[in-house]
Amino acid sequence: MGEQPGKLALRSQEWIQTALFQLMEKKEYSQISITEIVDRAGLARQTFYRNFQDKDEILLGYLDRLLQGMWQDADETPVFREELFIRLFGNWAANAPSALIYSIKTKDRKIRQLIFKSICDFFDGLFASAPQEPGGSPEETRRFYAHKSLSSIVHLMLVEWTLNDFHLTPEEIGRLVSDMTGSIRSYL
Template structure:
């Protein structure tokens, strides 16, 4: 049993080295320009080791994206709805919302590299598709909740998705993780609950 655990740790470590190497290279040049030789040189591993784990660089990239998406969604086990008011009039962000941003912070280098340019558009698209399906399901699973605006479920899910991805991008790429996950979760909660005044979005009072 100890030998198996040792082998498992060695496999995980090797795969992590290959993933780190690819992310490092993506920060420097286009994915299309990256070769297997680049990856093994950067990871200080040999070619046979690479092919023992991945058939090509596309499979390696897919593995990274899948793990980021799966880890992010796993962190959101609670319902993301924000319905817990505090005395100051704001709502507390749910544990799921905080956990979401905590996960992103723990993998910030990966998110920053892959969202900071157009070299790997697959991550942004997969994030959008996955979050949209998640939020749409949450909305459809709670038809009993009051909805005085009678919002279109698809557009509402799209709004939630865009807000979360926008927050992740601004926090990780623009501010370089200047704020804590708890702060980001609170700021997102304010938008969902306080409805900031934006003049050009206000309905016209004229007939």
């Protein structure tokens, strides 16, 4: 009896993601080709495209799950306060794969762009009421830019903290980011 198509697709996705991370341990993300990924995974190229549009989708999916996963055990909806930042940095330090850390340390611009997009998407999901573009009232414009500024600061601090080998505890960096973004968060 054969495997169900859904289980087969999940297994292929896991193999593809694993292959990408294995390649990222030795090579910059932006230099990795789809051919290398499928060869490493032992799959056909069409299997890749049946599951993903491109390699960015693999990494964005992983980053999105990593950010969302920090709230699995929480009893309440997260809000922008110190606890959110502590959890975010703690989850990153505990769960970011070494291949991703390596890619950050090689200063691969594409990796940084994908991390920023994932953080923006995460914050957009937390506060669906945030304006999606500037315009409208002056208050909506301030909220839009405050929202994007917060994402930028969290991204910068996450990358710099990683580059500095997690020299502060998640609590210390979380508190620092919370303190630094207090005035920005007042617009949200």
